[in-house]
Amino acid sequence: MTNDPGTAPASRPLGPAEVRAMAGAIGVSPTKTLGQNFVHDPNTVRRIAAVAGADGDVVVEVGPGLGSLTLALLPTVQHLYAVEIDPRLAAALPGTVADRAPDLADRLTVLTADALRIDAGDLGPYPPTALVANLPYNVAVPVLLHLLAVLPTLRHGLVMVQQEVADRLTAGPGSRTYGVPSAKLAWYAAARPAGSVPRAVFWPVPNVDSGLVAFTRREPPSPGVGRTAVFEVVDAAFAQRRKTLRAALGRWAGSPAEAERVLRAAGVDPGARGESLTIEEFGRIAAARHAG
Structure with a gap:
């Protein structure tokens, strides 16, 4: 596998100026179509990485964008599969990691792909054990449910989604926000709210609040049907x-x-x-x- 995560050096984080400069250099302007809102606050990505508790895990990150969260995760994970649908961002990410975390570059595998269409065979030799991602708002629930379905080795995860979606994913029976996302996620995992994320840490600033959802895989019910x-x-x-x-x-x-x-x-x-x-x-x- 890769080198020992416990002895890895830290990476250099991206701040607001670096995020904008990198986006300009590769000709990327965040689009609503792809649900792109880039986190530019180092303290926020460090907090997400800490709450995720993915030390020693093989992590799947969906929508790494310019690499802010990627850089926060690499020092402690065993390996990281970054799944990015935008080919310009996917092409730039290895260079960003080589520049800002050169000793950790061998822990990263970048896939230029739609997360809704990947399966375990697309990732590589290391079975993924955790999902940590700032999920694109427009496909957050389908992506989460798809990955839980096709990646049975995922044991736990932490995803950042629109606050309203976070409330739905973690709602229990009897709640007004309990619905299809709540019930379907419950098939795979126990989920809980894991904090909020202010709008100001994103570029561009979204019109909605964001929330963190933590989940732990469990055995699904065994009703005798699939x-x-x-x-x-x-x-x-x-x-x-x-x-x-x-x-x-x-x-x-x-x-x-x-x-x-x-x-x-x-x-x-x-x-x-x-x-x-x-x-x-x-x-x-x-x-x-x-x-x-």
């Missing part, structure tokens, strides 16, 4: 979240009457709403329909 079947129930239940499950699952089950039969077989109140159910209960509903 993830796809369970997620179909979740999607159906929240497509009409104001309706009772008997009504909301009517199309999924074939009719409201059949939905009620399945719900009762699963031990779930047909008059309840999706926002009150745990992922285990969604699993029981999927299994009850499968059992006939």
